[in-house]
Amino acid sequence: MTKALERREKLRAALIQAAEQMIAERGLAGLKTRDLAREIGCANGAVYNLVADVDELILRVGSRTLLRLDEALTLATNAGESSPRESLVRIALAYCDFAAENLQLWRALFEHRMETGKLVPDWSVHDQMQLFRHIYQPLAALFPERSPEELGITARSLFSAVHGMVALGLEQKLVAVPLPALRKEIAGLVRAMIDGLIARDVKGAAAAD
Amino acid sequence: MTKALERREKLRAALIQAAEQMIAERGLAGLKTRDLAREIGCANGAVYNLVADVDELILRVGSRTLLRLDEALTLATNAGESSPRESLVRIALAYCDFAAENLQLWRALFEHRMETGKLVPDWSVHDQMQLFRHIYQPLAALFPERSPEELGITARSLFSAVHGMVALGLEQKLVAVPLPALRKEIAGLVRAMIDGLIARDVKGAAAAD
DNA sequence: AATAATATTGAACGATGTTCAAGGTTCCTG
DNA sequence: CAGGAACCTTGAACATCGTTCAATATTATT
Numbered sequence: 001m002t003k004a005l006e007r008r009e010k011l012r013a014a015l016i017q018a019a020e021q022m023i024a025e026r027g028l029a030g031l032k033t034r035d036l037a038r039e040i041g042c043a044n045g046a047v048y049n050l051v052a053d054v055d056e057l058i059l060r061v062g063s064r065t066l067l068r069l070d071e072a073l074t075l076a077t078n079a080g081e082s083s084p085r086e087s088l089v090r091i092a093l094a095y096c097d098f099a100a101e102n103l104q105l106w107r108a109l110f111e112h113r114m115e116t117g118k119l120v121p122d123w124s125v126h127d128q129m130q131l132f133r134h135i136y137q138p139l140a141a142l143f144p145e146r147s148p149e150e151l152g153i154t155a156r157s158l159f160s161a162v163h164g165m166v167a168l169g170l171e172q173k174l175v176a177v178p179l180p181a182l183r184k185e186i187a188g189l190v191r192a193m194i195d196g197l198i199a200r201d202v203k204g205a206a207a208a209d
Numbered sequence: 210m211t212k213a214l215e216r217r218e219k220l221r222a223a224l225i226q227a228a229e230q231m232i233a234e235r236g237l238a239g240l241k242t243r244d245l246a247r248e249i250g251c252a253n254g255a256v257y258n259l260v261a262d263v264d265e266l267i268l269r270v271g272s273r274t275l276l277r278l279d280e281a282l283t284l285a286t287n288a289g290e291s292s293p294r295e296s297l298v299r300i301a302l303a304y305c306d307f308a309a310e311n312l313q314l315w316r317a318l319f320e321h322r323m324e325t326g327k328l329v330p331d332w333s334v335h336d337q338m339q340l341f342r343h344i345y346q347p348l349a350a351l352f353p354e355r356s357p358e359e360l361g362i363t364a365r366s367l368f369s370a371v372h373g374m375v376a377l378g379l380e381q382k383l384v385a386v387p388l389p390a391l392r393k394e395i396a397g398l399v400r401a402m403i404d405g406l407i408a409r410d411v412k413g414a415a416a417a418d
Numbered sequence: 419a420a421t422a423a424t425a426t427t428g429a430a431c432g433a434t435g436t437t438c439a440a441g442g443t444t445c446c447t448g
Numbered sequence: 449c450a451g452g453a454a455c456c457t458t459g460a461a462c463a464t465c466g467t468t469c470a471a472t473a474t475t476a477t478t
Contacts, residue, residue, distance in 0.1 A: 008425085029322070033466065043427045048467070111320065113238070156386075157374055157394045161402075164373015165366055167319075177365075185366045192405030193370075199404050200397070217456085242435065252458045257436070 012050045014040040020061045020105065028058070028108045058112050059124045065105045066127045072098045073134045084138035085194050091134050092162045092190045093183055099166045100179055110167070135159055142194065143201060158193060162186060221259040223249040229270045229314065237267070237317045267321050268333045274314045275336045281307045282343045293347035294403050300343050301371045301399045302392055308375045309388055319376070344368055351403065352410060367402065371395060 018039040022031050033054065037044045051057045076094030077087055099106040114120060135155040143151065169182040177185075227248040231240050242263065246253045260266045285303030286296055308315040323329060344364040352360065378391040386394075 027322075029324070032464090034464090044466095045428070045468075046426055049425065054466070111322075113236075113320075115238070153390075153394060156377070157398050160374040160377040161370035161398060162373065163377060164371065165369040167376070168365070168369040168372060181362075185362060188409070189366050189370060189402065189406075192409055193398065193402050194405065195408050196401030196403065196405030197398075199408065200401055241433085243433090253435095254437075254459070255457055258456065263435070 008050065011040060011042065011046075015047065015050050016057065016060050016064070019057050020064060023058075023061060023108050024102070024104050027104050028111050031058070055112075055114060055118065056121075058108065059121070061105070062109050062112070063124060063127050065102065065109060066131070068102070069095075069098050069106075070130060070134075073131070077134055077137070084141040085191065087138040088135065088158070088194060089187050089190050091138075092186050095162060096166045096169075096179075096183055096186055099170060103170060132156055132159055142198065145201070154197070158190075161193065162190065165189065217259065220249060220251065220255075224256065224259050225266065225269050225273070228266050229273060232267075232270060232317050233311070233313050236313050237320050240267070264321075264323060264327065265330075267317065268330065270314070271318050271321070272333060272336050274311065274318060275340070277311070278304075278307050278315075279339060279343075282340070286343055286346070293350040294400065296347040297344065297367070297403060298396050298399050300347075301395050304371055305375045305378075305388075305392055305395055308379060312379060341365055341368055351407065354410070363406070367399075370402065371399065374398065 015036060018036050019031060022035065022039075031054065033047050034044050037047055047057075051060070072094050073091055076090040080086065080090055132152065132155045135158055136151060139151050139155055139158070140146075143154070146154070165182070165186050169177045169185070224245060227245050228240060231244065231248075240263065242256050243253050246256055256266075260269070281303050282300055285299040289295065289299055341361065341364045344367055345360060348360055348364055348367070349355075352363070355363070374391070374395050378386045378394075
């Protein structure tokens with residue numbers, strides 16, 4: 001039982017790695033089972049012994065991408081001055097840089113859509129939540145009055161806003177923005193958002209509108 | 210020459226409308242030429258007389274979606290109190306509402322990717338720029354010191370940030386957010402961004418970092 | 419060593435976008 | 449109005465996918 005499973009696991013790892021490289025080079029749409037099979041040296045049909053379908057394969061690659069992204073954000077959180085505000089700026093810029101350096105893999109995280117009715121497996125869903133936690137800690141330091149639920153919501157909003165800037169900024173479809181300009185814009189708007197949130201906090205929440 | 214062209218134009222319009230409905234119902238991936246042909250009553254191959262390929266078809270549908278979106282944003286700009294800040298909030302909420310009510314068509318605007326090498330035709334690129342102009346006017350009122358180029362950049366950043374919140378907020382992939390909560394978050398963050406931008410403006414631009 | 423369990427293969431299937439020769443329509447011209 | 453040129457429509461055929469499966473080869477167990 002060992003020999004077979006060992007080989008199977010080796011091939012599985014090779015398959016996922018080949019898929020990762022193929023997505024990085026040719027985009028999500030360029031991922032072809034026949035090319036993958038040739039790459040790892042097995043028959044086309046054998047792919048389905050290692051993985052249920054391409055959906056799973058894409059999710060497995062996505063899991064690795066999320067892991068690397070997580071590392072990059074962790075690195076950004078701890079490096080540099082420790083003011084929460086500047087930590088958040090560094091995290092946002094790290095997100096931007098990661099997306100730029102891993103453009104196709106990063107895009108694959110959001111482009112991929114399961115066919116309706118098929119639900120995303122647990123191990124894949126779990127990964128995605130982790131991203132917010134980097135933002136959560138500095139936010140908690142900035143807004144000690146807010147409840148964990150409120151902080152979670154604010155964290156997701158901030159993350160989403162930065163994600164949007166990165167997504168549209170790196171898109172060829174709209175006007176291409178040079179990366180340094182994009183980084184500057186992101187840093188500026190993150191600082192503005194934080195300052196604005198703090199000001200609104202002091203002033204008394206929603207009473208001002 | 211009139212009879213043939215007339216029929217052609219009628220069929221073309223029917224094709225685009227059928228494509229729009231099909232995307233709205235089944236998503237971008239559910240768009241199939243054979244189904245479209247059956248829908249409008251012609252042969253599968255005839256579709257390629259009306260349209261160069263499905264890429265063009267998708268772009269044509271996208272053009273219509275952008276037009277309707279533009280109308281919705283125009284409506285939001287003029288309705289309600291005329292303070293630029295609240296105009297921007299209304300525009301952001303209108304964008305959110307439009308995306309929620311036209312989820313699949315709105316997604317198609319961003320999901321669709323041309324195969325590499327094929328470039329987007331002019332008439333399609335032109336449409337997309339128009340969206341920023343709704344944001345531009347209130348922004349110009351809020352920041353009279355800024356140059357048109359700076360305003361354009363800020364407008365795109367603001368738009369992108371809101372887009373990100375809407376995109377991730379409406380995504381099933383991450384935790385589903387109830388629409389009213391999302392609207393509240395968007396309104397709050399837009400106000401915070403504007404307040405923060407104004408504060409940074411007063412304080413002396415980038416000198417503070 | 420024989421037999422059971424499992425893995426691998428590559429041909430085949432069903433979709434799908436796209437093309438194309440054949441045959442029909444429509445339009446212009448004399 | 450007749451006849452030919454230009455154009456349109458058709459549906460079969462092609463290439464390319466993901467996926468399946470009976471047959472074969474390999475591995476594990478007794």
